[in-house]
Amino acid sequence: MTKNDIITRLLRQPERSFFLFGPRGTGKSTWLQQMLPDAFRLDLLDASLFLELSRDPHRLEALIGGRAAGAWIVLDEIQKVPPLLDEVHRLMGLQKWNFALCGSSARKLRRGGANLLAGRALTLSMESFSAAELGDSFNLEFALNWGMLPFVWNDPQYAADILAAYVNTYLKEELQAEGLIRNVPPFVRFLSVAGQINGQIVNVQNIARDAAVARSTVDNYFGVLTDTLVGHFLPAWRPGLKVREATQPKFYWFDPGVARASAGLLRDPTDRLWQGAALETMIYHELRVYNEVSRKQRLLHYYRTPAGVEIDFVIETAHRRPDSLPRVIAVEVKRAERWDRAWEKPMRSLADNAGVTVERMFGVYCGSRSYQFDNVSVLPFADFIKALFAGDVF
Numbered sequence: 001m002t003k004n005d006i007i008t009r010l011l012r013q014p015e016r017s018f019f020l021f022g023p024r025g026t027g028k029s030t031w032l033q034q035m036l037p038d039a040f041r042l043d044l045l046d047a048s049l050f051l052e053l054s055r056d057p058h059r060l061e062a063l064i065g066g067r068a069a070g071a072w073i074v075l076d077e078i079q080k081v082p083p084l085l086d087e088v089h090r091l092m093g094l095q096k097w098n099f100a101l102c103g104s105s106a107r108k109l110r111r112g113g114a115n116l117l118a119g120r121a122l123t124l125s126m127e128s129f130s131a132a133e134l135g136d137s138f139n140l141e142f143a144l145n146w147g148m149l150p151f152v153w154n155d156p157q158y159a160a161d162i163l164a165a166y167v168n169t170y171l172k173e174e175l176q177a178e179g180l181i182r183n184v185p186p187f188v189r190f191l192s193v194a195g196q197i198n199g200q201i202v203n204v205q206n207i208a209r210d211a212a213v214a215r216s217t218v219d220n221y222f223g224v225l226t227d228t229l230v231g232h233f234l235p236a237w238r239p240g241l242k243v244r245e246a247t248q249p250k251f252y253w254f255d256p257g258v259a260r261a262s263a264g265l266l267r268d269p270t271d272r273l274w275q276g277a278a279l280e281t282m283i284y285h286e287l288r289v290y291n292e293v294s295r296k297q298r299l300l301h302y303y304r305t306p307a308g309v310e311i312d313f314v315i316e317t318a319h320r321r322p323d324s325l326p327r328v329i330a331v332e333v334k335r336a337e338r339w340d341r342a343w344e345k346p347m348r349s350l351a352d353n354a355g356v357t358v359e360r361m362f363g364v365y366c367g368s369r370s371y372q373f374d375n376v377s378v379l380p381f382a383d384f385i386k387a388l389f390a391g392d393v394f
């Protein structure tokens with residue numbers, strides 16, 4: 001892959017107004033340029049425009065001018081001026097314009113009590129590149145070490161420097177500039193700990209101790225990461241199967257390269273343990289991307305009991321109802337070139353439980369051969385991705 005390659009993204013443009021949220025650097029603005037090449041654009045990173053519309057949001061109508069009904073208007077970095085949404089709402093009704101409202105976080109919009117257009121705009125999410133989007137250019141080993149951010153794949157030889165800059169300029173400086181964090185040194189200590197626990201069950205008390213910050217501060221910092229979409233909590237699945245089940249969520253960064261940079265490990269070689277968490281991060285990323293582009297929006301969980309029975313991902317395809325059992329798909333992920341059938345045991349144990357219907361079971365690993373062991377499909381990473389985006393997983 002080179003800088004000049006155009007990667008076709010899987011996300012489709014709706015025919016009505018929409019929000020587009022996602023972490024910085026995932027290609028939102030590029031996608032909007034490709035999807036809406038003739039749209040009128042206003043970028044609120046432009047300091048003079050930001051100041052003008054902050055002082056007087058009504059200027060938006062004059063800036064757009066006499067465009068016809070149905071015209072597309074792109075507002076980039078919309079979270080910088082939340083009051084603009086009232087004006088957008090008015091113009092959608094009065095002028096019948098369509099708006100694409102792009103930003104890296106809905107946090108300031110929600111917390112500022114901004115008008116989220118009362119359902120008149122859809123909400124889309126843009127993630128980093130998917131392996132399905134990269135096709136033959138995808139390299140799993142590179143992805144596990146450096147992640148899937150577009151500018152990392154455009155300049156792979158500078159991956160470490162790009163990721164270091166991403167953490168330093170965005171996760172530290174820009175979050176402070178937007179007022180999401182007030183004191184940088186404690187946040188930097190937290191980032192390092194949060195990077196190291198990627199893919200692990202969250203223990204707030206231990207994280208607070210290791211980062212030397214208050215427990216309430218840890219909760220707030222996690223809120224910043226999830227609200228800006230650079231981190232995700234994977235909740236524990238609690239079907240109530242007459243066993244004690246884990247209740248605490250796991251935390252995953254949106255990208256394994258950003259997790260590595262936050263942990264301060266860019267200059268250190270990754271070990272198998274780290275790469276195992278990175279592979280889970282990749283699978284979770286691909287499941288989120290497919291959920292978004294397919295619009296299926298299935299609930300994703302992990303499952304664990306005190307006895308050590310753990311399944312990396314449980315995809316809920318049907319909720320429990322008074323007259324039916326919950327229906328799920330189980331996925332176990334292993335950073336190994338050879339599949340050990342003992343790894344199937346947690347999924348098979350769940351499938352044997354009378355309180356749940358396990359529709360399908362998948363093992364995902366880094367080998368090259370596919371296997372079908374009864375109702376367990378064991379697939380190499382690339383084959384699992386193909387099956388996922390073909391709709392053959394859920």
